[in-house]
Amino acid sequence: MTKKKFGASLGVSLGTVAALVVMCVVLSIMNPNFYSFNNIMGIFKQTSFNALLATGMLLCLITAGIDLSVGANAVFCACVMGMMVKAGMTNGIIMLIVAIVAGGLVGTINGLLLTRLHLPHPFVSTLGMKNVLWGAALIVTGSQMVNNFPESVQWLGKETIGGFPVSFIVVLVIYVVMHIFLSRTALGRSIYCAGGNMEATRLSGINAANVLTFCYALSGVMAALGGIVSVGRSGICNGANATQPYDTDAIAACIIGGASFNGGKGTMAGTMVGALIIAVLRNGFTLLSISSAVQNVVLGLVIIGAVLMDVTRQAMEAKKRRLAAK
Amino acid sequence: MSEYVVELRNATKRFPGVVALKNMQLAVKPGEILGLIGENGAGKSTLIKVLTGVHKADEGEIYVNGEKKEFNNPNDSAAAGIACVYQELNIEKLLSVTDNIFINKWQKKGMLLDYDAMNKKAKEVMASLGQDVDPTKQAGTFGMGVQQMIEIAKAVLIDAKMIIMDEPTSSLGEKEVEQLMKTCRELKSRGIGIVFVSHKLEELFELCDRVTVIRDGEYIDTRDIKDWNNDSLITAMVGRTLENQFPKEFGVKGGAALRVEHLEEGGVLRDVSFEAYRGQILGFAGLVGAGRTETMRAIFGADPLDGGKIFIDGKEVKIKSPRDAIAHGIAFLTEDRKGQGLVLMQTIRTNLILSSFKKHSKGIFLDEKKIEETGQGHIQSLRIKTPSIDEIVGQLSGGNQQKVVIGKWVNTDAEIFIFDEPTRGIDVGAKVEVYNVMNSLVKAGKCVIMISSEMPEILGMSDRVIVMRGGRVMADVERDSKHFNQEDLMKAAWGGTLDD
Incomplete structure (x- = not known):
């Protein structure tokens, strides 16, 4: 298998990989610290959180939906664990389980709002959910930052093996599993079909409502994992973080990686490259001591640019199709 | 002055890897309804797009009233008096009938849109097409038949000399088809040339004066309608004789x-x-x-x-x-x-x-x-x-x-x-x-x-x-x-x- 074919079979465009490589080279030239072992590992650590959120986001985007509550959900799940710490609990395993169940539950509610109550677009329900979770995160922690999490809770986000962050290893495993799931199982294929044509999928005997609900539920579980990683990385949980632009970073990773707001498209490999691009960008800004205000501006532009790329790509593909159909 | 209102001569259009049109001919007389028929993929869409300026032919000429024209974009074609009612209608369902008809051709009074005049004109035009509708109502509240008439009204309003109708009856009910045919005859009597694309042979026989058949991007034949029949049309279209249009075979009736x-x-x-x-x-x-x-x-x-x-x-x-x-x-x-x-x-x-x-x-x-x-x-x-x-x-x-x-x-x-x-x-x-x-x-x-x-x-x-x-x-x-x-x-x- 040639290299190009390999990339294509994973579903990641060479252009995106090239963009990542070029960014790394440029940053290495501008600041040699960039390619130090510690910095690269730091990037991986940073990528983990966003890559987890982006996993669920990707599934929702493929179904032509969106989950704007992933960031708030992650913070909420972290705060649920914080609440348990405040209440004097010391069993980390129970905290982890509760967090994952809470995240999955929130995601399931998102899915049910969309498919059973027929809210017009998940944009509405998940945006509402984001605010609910923000408030809930503050309520359960009494608007206080919480630390002193048990080691078992922090392990995932903190631990490294030979300097290599465990969180990123877990993310890689999840990405491989999800890649196989999306490309080689019936449910995975159904997700793409539901995104491409919901009605045709339903009339083909696939329970499209359940497929969608599954995507949002999984998005919730991934958000909970993200919340756990964030606790390990920072040692604290902070409900105020629910308003951070975590969702936009996740969306950006997916779109840069080839997903489309119109649904039906997107791959795990592409999303990984997208998440790495975001992390490298943020890391580069820090290395070059660019203020966080400017970072926000540039990242916002990158997202707009990525959507623009998606639109242009679609226009070009449509044109190609038209020409081919003649 | 040419016999034809619009004439396309020897048009060839190539796309990467395919020749979509090869020496294509199409000639429409003023005040006639010309049927255009061909199998899917015969080149009808490309032909229409060349006439409406969406595509530019690589070779060949277009004459409008005997005058050679060059269409570089849809505006050129519209300016020359060619309009097209596409199969997929371009109707803004939430806008009024008037808005749809006058879209991009607004009548103004000073800086403001003159809705009184436009509504009046819209009602007139629609009435002349046999549609008594309130032009201030949203276009989407009407059925497909009326929506199609809105498209035709747009064409009438720009004084189109030729109107192409791309499978206009495919989404219409029986009654609406009848109304459409009536409208076509009315437009014909005004001297407008109509190209009527259809898959339904009986419609062609009912409506058209002449029928042009194309196949595989090539011009096959044009005859007066009386010189065609079902079999000859199908033969010309598929390039072989179809033994039977309906090859009915019988099974054994069970439970x-x-x-x-x-x-x-x-x-x-x-x-x-x-x-x-x-x-x-x-x-x-x-x-x-x-x-x-x-x-x-x-x-x-x-x-x-x-x-x-x-x-x-x-x-x-x-x-x-x-x-x-x-x-x-x-x-x-x-x-x-x-x-x-x-x-x-x-x-x-x-x-x-x-x-x-x-x-x-x-x-x-x-x-x-x-x-x-x-x-x-x-x-x-x-x-x-x-x-x-x-x-x-x-x-x-x-x-x-x-x-x-x-x-x-x-x-x-x-x-x-x-x-x-x-x-x-x-x-x-x-x-x-x-x-x-x-x-x-x-x-x-x-x-x-x-x-x-x-x-x-x-x-x-x-x-x-x-x-x-x-x-x-x-x-x-x-x-x-x-x-x-x-x-x-x-x-x-x-x-x-x-x-x-």
């Missing part, structure tokens, strides 16, 4: 695979009962909106029923979703192929297994080898023209897309096949192939139900016909009955009763 009793659905279906037998094609005739599609959707579990019973092979079943229906051996090929039948952005491979994931899985994984095998089998047996099984379905022609949908349902091993307008918008050759699929299904002892709005198709293929009107079953006619003819079936469809 009632499907029986429904007293189906009710809030005002849409009223006390619908019928039986469909194995080894037979049961035709469903009726006007658009008679409740035929609604009946099938309800049986298939796509819409909820308010009452009634469904029996399969004599056993009562509860069907709550399409998933249940498929589990009970029902397949439903919907009339809206693109909207409800296919995932256009996915491959043939995926679309073929959309209803049979389980059959094509090994454990939790899809069995790509088996998918490839059955897929290639369908591509060959259904003669799907495609470079590969991994082709995006959206890129296929209408006929080939329909074959993919058929393949999808054959894959489910269903016993009851419901085909809703299975040959709509596909070319003559592909139609025959669809009929042959139905033949082989009934010969294999399966039960086929076919909804069709084309009387010849109903009469040609059905063993028995049920006529519906207003959500009720009006008549149930066997093939050997004296009522098995167009007049009687139409009579029933319009509400008349048939004697015994």
Whole structure:
């Protein structure tokens, strides 16, 4: 298998990989610290959180939906664990389980709002959910930052093996599993079909409502994992973080990686490259001591640019199709 | 002054890898209706796009009233007086009729839009097309027929010398078609040339003065309508003689695979009962909106029923979703192929297994080898023209897309096949192939139900016909009955009763 074919079979465009490589080279030239072992590992650590959120986001985007509550959900799940710490609990395993169940539950509610109550677009329900979770995160922690999490809770986000962050290893495993799931199982294929044509999928005997609900539920579980990683990385949980632009970073990773707001498209490999691009960008800004205000501006532009790329790509593909159909 | 209002000479248009038009000719006289017909993929769309300036021909000339023109974009073509009513209407449903007609050609009074004048003019133009409508109402509140008239009104308003109508009747009901034909004759009497693209031969015979046939991007022939007949048109179109437009074959009548009793659905279906037998094609005739599609959707579990019973092979079943229906051996090929039948952005491979994931899985994984095998089998047996099984379905022609949908349902091993307008918008050759699929299904002892709005198709293929009107079953006619003819079936469809 040639290299190009390999990339294509994973579903990641060479252009995106090239963009990542070029960014790394440029940053290495501008600041040699960039390619130090510690910095690269730091990037991986940073990528983990966003890559987890982006996993669920990707599934929702493929179904032509969106989950704007992933960031708030992650913070909420972290705060649920914080609440348990405040209440004097010391069993980390129970905290982890509760967090994952809470995240999955929130995601399931998102899915049910969309498919059973027929809210017009998940944009509405998940945006509402984001605010609910923000408030809930503050309520359960009494608007206080919480630390002193048990080691078992922090392990995932903190631990490294030979300097290599465990969180990123877990993310890689999840990405491989999800890649196989999306490309080689019936449910995975159904997700793409539901995104491409919901009605045709339903009339083909696939329970499209359940497929969608599954995507949002999984998005919730991934958000909970993200919340756990964030606790390990920072040692604290902070409900105020629910308003951070975590969702936009996740969306950006997916779109840069080839997903489309119109649904039906997107791959795990592409999303990984997208998440790495975001992390490298943020890391580069820090290395070059660019203020966080400017970072926000540039990242916002990158997202707009990525959507623009998606639109242009679609226009070009449509044109190609038209020409081919003649 | 030329004899023709618009004349296209020796147009050639190449796309990467294909010659879409080769020495194409088209000449339209003022005040005539010229039929344009060709199989799907014959080059009709490209021809229309060259005339409307969407594509620029690589070679060839366009003359308007004898004057040579060059169209670099749609505006040039419109300025020369060529308008086109596309199959997919460009109607802004939320805007008023007036807004739609005057879009981009606003009449102003000073800085402001002059709605009084525009509404008045819009009402006039629509009235001249036989439509008495309130132009201030939203366009979307009107039916397809009126919406189409809005498009024609736009053309009239720019003083079009020639109007191209691309399959204008494909989405219209019987009455609306009649009105459209009347309007065409009215436009003709005003000296406007009309190019009328249609797949329905009887419409061409009713309406057109001359008919031009094209095939494989090449001009074949133009004759006065009196010099054409059904057979010669079809022969010219497909380039070979089709033995029989409806290659009906008979199966052996078996038991009632499907029986429904007293189906009710809030005002849409009223006390619908019928039986469909194995080894037979049961035709469903009726006007658009008679409740035929609604009946099938309800049986298939796509819409909820308010009452009634469904029996399969004599056993009562509860069907709550399409998933249940498929589990009970029902397949439903919907009339809206693109909207409800296919995932256009996915491959043939995926679309073929959309209803049979389980059959094509090994454990939790899809069995790509088996998918490839059955897929290639369908591509060959259904003669799907495609470079590969991994082709995006959206890129296929209408006929080939329909074959993919058929393949999808054959894959489910269903016993009851419901085909809703299975040959709509596909070319003559592909139609025959669809009929042959139905033949082989009934010969294999399966039960086929076919909804069709084309009387010849109903009469040609059905063993028995049920006529519906207003959500009720009006008549149930066997093939050997004296009522098995167009007049009687139409009579029933319009509400008349048939004697015994």
